[in-house]
Amino acid sequence: MAQPIGPSFAAYQWGQSANPSANRSVVDMVPPEMLSMVDAHWYQFPPLNPLWHGILGFVIGVLGIISIVGNGMVIFIFSSTKTLRTPSNLLVVNLAFSDFLMMFTMSPPMVINCYNETWVLGPLMCELYGMLGSLFGCASIWTMTMIALDRYNVIVKGISAKPMTNKTAMLRILLVWAFSIMWTVFPFFGWNRYVPEGNMTACGTDYLTKNWVSRSYILVYSVFVYFLPLFTIIYSYFFILQAVSAHEKQMREQAKKMNVASLRSAEAANTSAEAKLAKVALMTISLWFMAWTPYLVINYSGIFETISISPLFTIWGSLFAKANAVYNPIVYAISHPKYKQALEKKFPSLSCASPQDDTTSVATGVTTSTDDKAPSA
Numbered sequence: 001m002a003q004p005i006g007p008s009f010a011a012y013q014w015g016q017s018a019n020p021s022a023n024r025s026v027v028d029m030v031p032p033e034m035l036s037m038v039d040a041h042w043y044q045f046p047p048l049n050p051l052w053h054g055i056l057g058f059v060i061g062v063l064g065i066i067s068i069v070g071n072g073m074v075i076f077i078f079s080s081t082k083t084l085r086t087p088s089n090l091l092v093v094n095l096a097f098s099d100f101l102m103m104f105t106m107s108p109p110m111v112i113n114c115y116n117e118t119w120v121l122g123p124l125m126c127e128l129y130g131m132l133g134s135l136f137g138c139a140s141i142w143t144m145t146m147i148a149l150d151r152y153n154v155i156v157k158g159i160s161a162k163p164m165t166n167k168t169a170m171l172r173i174l175l176v177w178a179f180s181i182m183w184t185v186f187p188f189f190g191w192n193r194y195v196p197e198g199n200m201t202a203c204g205t206d207y208l209t210k211n212w213v214s215r216s217y218i219l220v221y222s223v224f225v226y227f228l229p230l231f232t233i234i235y236s237y238f239f240i241l242q243a244v245s246a247h248e249k250q251m252r253e254q255a256k257k258m259n260v261a262s263l264r265s266a267e268a269a270n271t272s273a274e275a276k277l278a279k280v281a282l283m284t285i286s287l288w289f290m291a292w293t294p295y296l297v298i299n300y301s302g303i304f305e306t307i308s309i310s311p312l313f314t315i316w317g318s319l320f321a322k323a324n325a326v327y328n329p330i331v332y333a334i335s336h337p338k339y340k341q342a343l344e345k346k347f348p349s350l351s352c353a354s355p356q357d358d359t360t361s362v363a364t365g366v367t368t369s370t371d372d373k374a375p376s377a
Helices: 009-018 032-037 040-044 050-080 087-116 123-156 166-189 212-257 266-304 311-335 337-346 368-373
Strands: 194-196 203-205
Touching: 032 123, 032 194, 050 087, 050 311, 050 337, 087 123, 087 166, 087 311, 123 166, 123 194, 123 203, 123 212, 123 266, 123 311, 166 212, 203 212, 212 266, 266 311
Parallel strands: none
Antiparallel strands: 194 203
């Protein structure tokens, strides 16, 4: 009779105490059809304590519910509120859509596998799981990059900037998804591959194979999906903050000349709103990099063999990466006046926000007056 493969903390304790010298590894429970995908590196590690699988499954399950509900509400509110249906906000909706799909496809399989303490969904699902995680992660970061570039266009260039239209926004979104799909299907054609992670409950890119065909994918992918977006965002926000700082300095000097405490013009109020929302976007992007940097460190540690990667280490990398999909709806809910107003109207029981000044028209920071001043496309 086949033995059950569900969580068994008592059995784990008994096995460890009864035969501590047994040559057991984290790979022991992996189904035979998956063994060809498991790197020899993982055979040196003993099975994880079932408590870790239980903790990981619970946390991923909770994060999945929060992300699916939160991003679903962002998509619904931005799509159903007329004043929020602007070209810039199409990027916001696309970000929420990508984060929604991330946890919708990542959370349930991981909960199932954590319950069984190993990957039980077969080789094909492992490859699809790794591909989808990479796809939605890439789509999210490049959507955030497009948001940063949009903010740069509006705040730094000002009235001389060419405003983004619905057509332009949709084209950028199409390019983001095409670019993301291109990079994430390469492993299906032999440039790297998707394999089980060290904890054997999730799958991702292969960072342990020693040949340079496999290693080159990690290096090139990290350049185009991590470092290039990072430097683009740093460049954009450096000049955004510089422009805002220069404007504030100019306003203070003008107020001093006029012998008044401050200049509270509509333009100044709008600039202040844009600066505030630019900081919100910067915080969101910073959280993204905080989430994905551990995963980058794990991949680089694998290809350069700088440190020994343990199954427990891969748990934290996977958890931090997927938790990113939870941050964005929370940031939008607490930071955007018009989003809070719409949330209070459509879901009064979920919102504790009070009515705000209706100066901003989009969550990415384009103000009503800015749209009015911009030349038509």
